[in-house]
Amino acid sequence: MARVYNFSAGPSMLPEAVLRTAQAELLEYGTSGQSVMEMSHRSKYFDDIIVKTEAGIRKLLNVPDNYKIGFFQGGATQQFAMVPLNLMTTGKADYLVTGNFSNLAAKEAAKFGQVNIVASSKDRNFTYIPDVTKVEYTPDASYIHICHNNTIFGTTYQQVPQVEGIPLVADMSSDIMSMPVDVNQYGLIYFGVQKNVAPAGMAVAIVREDLLGKAPENVPTMMNYTTILEKDSMYNTPPCWCIYMTGLVVDYLQNTMGGLEKMHEINKAKAKVLYDYLDSQEFFHNPVEKEYRSLMNVTFTSPDPDMDKKFCAEAAAAGFVNLKGHRLVGGMRASIYNAMPPEGVAKLVQFMDDFRKANS
Amino acid sequence: MARVYNFSAGPSMLPEAVLRTAQAELLEYGTSGQSVMEMSHRSKYFDDIIVKTEAGIRKLLNVPDNYKIGFFQGGATQQFAMVPLNLMTTGKADYLVTGNFSNLAAKEAAKFGQVNIVASSKDRNFTYIPDVTKVEYTPDASYIHICHNNTIFGTTYQQVPQVEGIPLVADMSSDIMSMPVDVNQYGLIYFGVQKNVAPAGMAVAIVREDLLGKAPENVPTMMNYTTILEKDSMYNTPPCWCIYMTGLVVDYLQNTMGGLEKMHEINKAKAKVLYDYLDSQEFFHNPVEKEYRSLMNVTFTSPDPDMDKKFCAEAAAAGFVNLKGHRLVGGMRASIYNAMPPEGVAKLVQFMDDFRKANS
Numbered sequence: 001m002a003r004v005y006n007f008s009a010g011p012s013m014l015p016e017a018v019l020r021t022a023q024a025e026l027l028e029y030g031t032s033g034q035s036v037m038e039m040s041h042r043s044k045y046f047d048d049i050i051v052k053t054e055a056g057i058r059k060l061l062n063v064p065d066n067y068k069i070g071f072f073q074g075g076a077t078q079q080f081a082m083v084p085l086n087l088m089t090t091g092k093a094d095y096l097v098t099g100n101f102s103n104l105a106a107k108e109a110a111k112f113g114q115v116n117i118v119a120s121s122k123d124r125n126f127t128y129i130p131d132v133t134k135v136e137y138t139p140d141a142s143y144i145h146i147c148h149n150n151t152i153f154g155t156t157y158q159q160v161p162q163v164e165g166i167p168l169v170a171d172m173s174s175d176i177m178s179m180p181v182d183v184n185q186y187g188l189i190y191f192g193v194q195k196n197v198a199p200a201g202m203a204v205a206i207v208r209e210d211l212l213g214k215a216p217e218n219v220p221t222m223m224n225y226t227t228i229l230e231k232d233s234m235y236n237t238p239p240c241w242c243i244y245m246t247g248l249v250v251d252y253l254q255n256t257m258g259g260l261e262k263m264h265e266i267n268k269a270k271a272k273v274l275y276d277y278l279d280s281q282e283f284f285h286n287p288v289e290k291e292y293r294s295l296m297n298v299t300f301t302s303p304d305p306d307m308d309k310k311f312c313a314e315a316a317a318a319g320f321v322n323l324k325g326h327r328l329v330g331g332m333r334a335s336i337y338n339a340m341p342p343e344g345v346a347k348l349v350q351f352m353d354d355f356r357k358a359n360s
Numbered sequence: 361m362a363r364v365y366n367f368s369a370g371p372s373m374l375p376e377a378v379l380r381t382a383q384a385e386l387l388e389y390g391t392s393g394q395s396v397m398e399m400s401h402r403s404k405y406f407d408d409i410i411v412k413t414e415a416g417i418r419k420l421l422n423v424p425d426n427y428k429i430g431f432f433q434g435g436a437t438q439q440f441a442m443v444p445l446n447l448m449t450t451g452k453a454d455y456l457v458t459g460n461f462s463n464l465a466a467k468e469a470a471k472f473g474q475v476n477i478v479a480s481s482k483d484r485n486f487t488y489i490p491d492v493t494k495v496e497y498t499p500d501a502s503y504i505h506i507c508h509n510n511t512i513f514g515t516t517y518q519q520v521p522q523v524e525g526i527p528l529v530a531d532m533s534s535d536i537m538s539m540p541v542d543v544n545q546y547g548l549i550y551f552g553v554q555k556n557v558a559p560a561g562m563a564v565a566i567v568r569e570d571l572l573g574k575a576p577e578n579v580p581t582m583m584n585y586t587t588i589l590e591k592d593s594m595y596n597t598p599p600c601w602c603i604y605m606t607g608l609v610v611d612y613l614q615n616t617m618g619g620l621e622k623m624h625e626i627n628k629a630k631a632k633v634l635y636d637y638l639d640s641q642e643f644f645h646n647p648v649e650k651e652y653r654s655l656m657n658v659t660f661t662s663p664d665p666d667m668d669k670k671f672c673a674e675a676a677a678a679g680f681v682n683l684k685g686h687r688l689v690g691g692m693r694a695s696i697y698n699a700m701p702p703e704g705v706a707k708l709v710q711f712m713d714d715f716r717k718a719n720s
Contacts, residue, residue, distance in 0.1 A: 006398055034681075218471040
């Protein structure tokens, strides 16, 4: 059948041009006579791939020289443990809870020290982001942790906490590379690649150098940022295929799409089409405070759960798949990451309106 | 150029038929309209893939019902930490050191408890395996740990420790699926998939159920076997592409190659060609005691390091790549995993003999 419009929250769509390159090179990468999946991670071919991928991320995200970029395994969930294991030098840290993953990050960190939930939007079912300028941060917190875009609830920060002397740590799994980011605002940025970058199986961490070298000696080797970063992500065999695919996507975003300013414009325009439609009628409803609406994950409901179910089934049959909302929220969710083409959103809105007319 | 004979110790060759299937399905898996790299791990398509992969491993390795099979990240190195974090209930464990990775496993475990090195073959540069029946095991050791095949030194166990009441834990990264294994001899088997199974980025653990549920509460979530296994390896987004590729390889070994008894015969025959040649002349030399020679990794030297270098360069130019030995050993190493065809070994031996004649 034809390729579908896949609105999955992650893993999710990849640019078709990137998939075609991966397909063409699958048996023989360049003149190597091998698949990327077969080559020694110590070979010159793979060294070229990993160096290019790191440099590509550095350029695309404008990462300053005093930050290291590393490739890790275990997804963002493993980062939830690595952050406190490496950075919680005062034995305490501040967490802002704005959804499911920031809550899980806080719970994981509490295994290793004192976690202060200094702000939460749970009171209104995570439909907004707290005002970060009014939060009382802990003076001797080792760091402040946020989840920048909340995949399940469809919210995003517009402004991030900035406290002199306390590094900000951000999970950007669901919006990295969707827009420019001022890396200098952060001590550490991490993201699982499976939403907006590459196939599942890798997390990337961007770490300010002064935060390294402080982990206790008994931290598991694979959870020690310093050990992995000192070996340029080659302490052991890295997830080579994910690194290769990340390199292809980064190159595509930089050279085909024109960089993250342009990608941001496209993403804003895509989201506007969907939110404008949601605001223009009363059959479908988005519950998020307008100021905090995510550009990546657009949640909505129809008049009732049975109708939601009918909508998802008919949408899937029409080639719009994975629109079912997360079980914590119900309803629908359209994840419209970089690789979702504008026409996918336009056609979805047309389908929604046809459905609305047929079912009102 | 044509595909080369790739003797890399890992990542390493994959069956060409499997690569061709992956290539054909890369943009659209079955009727899903999506790449496996794009599909939600919660979708029916991926659920079918992971269930089939687990069942395929269970059948191929004849894994009894009282063992769980899980997919993890971080490679065998992460398992080096997970084993003690989950299984070291008495605070001590016995390790047999027969090479580089068993040594690293012991060092990692020493972060979490008392490690007793009950046997080592370091005295003769790891060219043999100690007699496991003569080792004095610690009566209250939580487990006994071995590395079954030593990739760097080219040795393998012929008989494994069996001590009443003490589970045996084995790293089988470099020989899993190369021959039948009696899983009942083990409490836990783990392997990184990147040598003999699939692309890098995943480890598989096969765990006897009675060993689960004993980890302390503050173990990082991603390092808790029980948590991951209770969620059928879907606690968070798993390395979907590696699982898919593992499924393809397992299916290939079972249905195209005819299972592990047959694979073992082929591997024995391949290794015999190479060892017989090594034993038939005096230019090249294999240092391993014959009884403990690995079927997967065949080490050898030429008369001197400069000649080794010349050999590797000329071999690579002739399409036999990654023959350079590990820096700890020097010389050469031919890793001849399942995917190395018999003609690759035969042609290598021919090349070696031509080289010998030209350089004697």
